Amino acid sequence: EVQLVESGGGLVQPGGSLRLSCAASGFTFSSYEMNWVRQAPGKGLEWVSYISSSGSTIYYADSVKGRFTISRDNAKNSLYLQMNSLRAEDTAVYYCARDALRSDYWGQGTLVTVSS
Amino acid sequence: DIQMTQSPSSVSASVGDRVTITCRASQGISSWLAWYQQKPGKAPKLLIYAASSLQSGVPSRFSSSGSGTDFTLTISSLQPEDFATYYCQQANSFPYTFGQGTKLEIK
Numbered sequence: 001e002v003q004l005v006e007s008g009g010g011l012v013q014p015g016g017s018l019r020l021s022c023a024a025s026g027f028t029f030s031s032y033e034m035n036w037v038r039q040a041p042g043k044g045l046e047w048v049s050y051i052s053s054s055g056s057t058i059y060y061a062d063s064v065k066g067r068f069t070i071s072r073d074n075a076k077n078s079l080y081l082q083m084n085s086l087r088a089e090d091t092a093v094y095y096c097a098r099d100a101l102r103s104d105y106w107g108q109g110t111l112v113t114v115s116s
Numbered sequence: 117d118i119q120m121t122q123s124p125s126s127v128s129a130s131v132g133d134r135v136t137i138t139c140r141a142s143q144g145i146s147s148w149l150a151w152y153q154q155k156p157g158k159a160p161k162l163l164i165y166a167a168s169s170l171q172s173g174v175p176s177r178f179s180s181s182g183s184g185t186d187f188t189l190t191i192s193s194l195q196p197e198d199f200a201t202y203y204c205q206q207a208n209s210f211p212y213t214f215g216q217g218t219k220l221e222i223k
Contacts, residue, residue: 046214050212061211102165107159
């Protein structure tokens, strides 16, 4: 069974940092592209970042470019999102999702709250 | 960046109704479009990919068509479990933008 489990969310002050993790199981993680998608409370979905299966190709939304870093460890079947210089507008549920063209599996999400 | 515009933003319908949601891209995206369904407190669920391909396990009452800039998602006969929010997403070029969502409510 394919599973994606996010962790690492929580309450952080503006300007602070958090590192989200996504643990993958039930499929060959190293064969799949991965994405992070977020959803602010009561709002729609926002694509955040993409990483290729090897990690060699990466893209970011303009809203997080220069502040967030996506990475993966294929040996550990894990995806990461390092979030620095956090702002109130980064408050959201963050989802990891398998594949880019057709995100067929999603995690349950982890809530990040940026507030003083 | 490619902007995705869905209409309507919300729609009320009854069980058994046929409902159509449209998604328009600000520039051509060929068939690089996916549709997702999201229920409150849950992760999105993939319904359609490549504009018209039904994801495995998704009921055949869901269908989609279109290419280029204009796309439609049709639910042929609404079931109680279909009341949710629907999003389109373009996968033609990064950033992979979503539409703003269409909330399907019970009339």
